[in-house]
Amino acid sequence: MDISNQVSDVNTCDFSESGGTYDLKTLKDIQLLIRVIEESDSFTWSHSINVANYAYTLAEMLCLSNEQKNNIYIGALLHDIGKIEIPETILKKTCKLTPEEWTIMKTHPRVGFNFLRDYDQLMKPDIHDIVLHHHERYDGNGYPDGLAGEEISLATRIVTVADCFDAMTSNRVYQNAKDKSTAAREILNNAYRQFDPQLARVFVDFVLKGGMLCPLPYQLQDIGLINKQKSS
Numbered sequence: 001m002d003i004s005n006q007v008s009d010v011n012t013c014d015f016s017e018s019g020g021t022y023d024l025k026t027l028k029d030i031q032l033l034i035r036v037i038e039e040s041d042s043f044t045w046s047h048s049i050n051v052a053n054y055a056y057t058l059a060e061m062l063c064l065s066n067e068q069k070n071n072i073y074i075g076a077l078l079h080d081i082g083k084i085e086i087p088e089t090i091l092k093k094t095c096k097l098t099p100e101e102w103t104i105m106k107t108h109p110r111v112g113f114n115f116l117r118d119y120d121q122l123m124k125p126d127i128h129d130i131v132l133h134h135h136e137r138y139d140g141n142g143y144p145d146g147l148a149g150e151e152i153s154l155a156t157r158i159v160t161v162a163d164c165f166d167a168m169t170s171n172r173v174y175q176n177a178k179d180k181s182t183a184a185r186e187i188l189n190n191a192y193r194q195f196d197p198q199l200a201r202v203f204v205d206f207v208l209k210g211g212m213l214c215p216l217p218y219q220l221q222d223i224g225l226i227n228k229q230k231s232s
């Protein structure tokens with residue numbers, strides 16, 4: 001899919017439609033799952049919120065449908081949910097992981113995918129694909145399935161860029177945050193290897209121009225609000 005003619009200025013996109021693809025029960029289930037992430041590891045929770053906002057903005061710039069944008073947002077919120085099963089000694093380790101610990105860490109996409117199987121209404125292709133495949137790489141050297149190029153869904157390729165950008169620009173126990181323009185250059189340097197080159201260019205352009213994150217439709221704002229009230 002050639003996305004080069006699809007990119008639009010985020011500030012001119014139409015936010016008037018809510019794209020109401022979720023019923024109340026589904027929204028409550030999503031909120032419950034996000035709370036599970038928050039209670040298990042507040043760092044993963046705040047990372048997931050950031051990734052969801054970046055991914056939604058990138059999807060908006062590509063003028064994807066409301067349903068696609070909403071699924072990308074929800075998939076990004078839940079992308080690391082499998083980390084709730086990773087032992088804290090590994091998840092919060094301050095030095096390099098051993099090969100054995102890496103093997104355990106790399107199970108989180110499949111663990112998350114299996115976890116979501118209990119939630120039929122969330123088993124939409126984009127959502128389960130994001131959770132299962134967000135560590136695949138464009139060159140095929142990622143995990144768990146070694147998918148390459150457009151074998152990886154567009155939704156997942158969008159979240160992969162957002163995921164790595166937030167990881168680079170956040171302080172972690174083992175690294176200091178990079179500034180946004182340094183992180184953007186790294187995204188571009190890894191186009192074709194780790195990232196879809198067209199998506200990398202669109203996202204980096206957005207970052208370097210100091211672009212603002214898209215406002216979320218009402219339904220999606222609600223998901224974040226409940227958590228903000230809880231954590232304030």
Ligand SMILES: [Fe+2]
Pocket residue numbers: 079080108134135
């Ligand atoms: Fe992950």
Ligand SMILES: [Fe+2]
Pocket residue numbers: 047051079080163
């Ligand atoms: Fe992540």
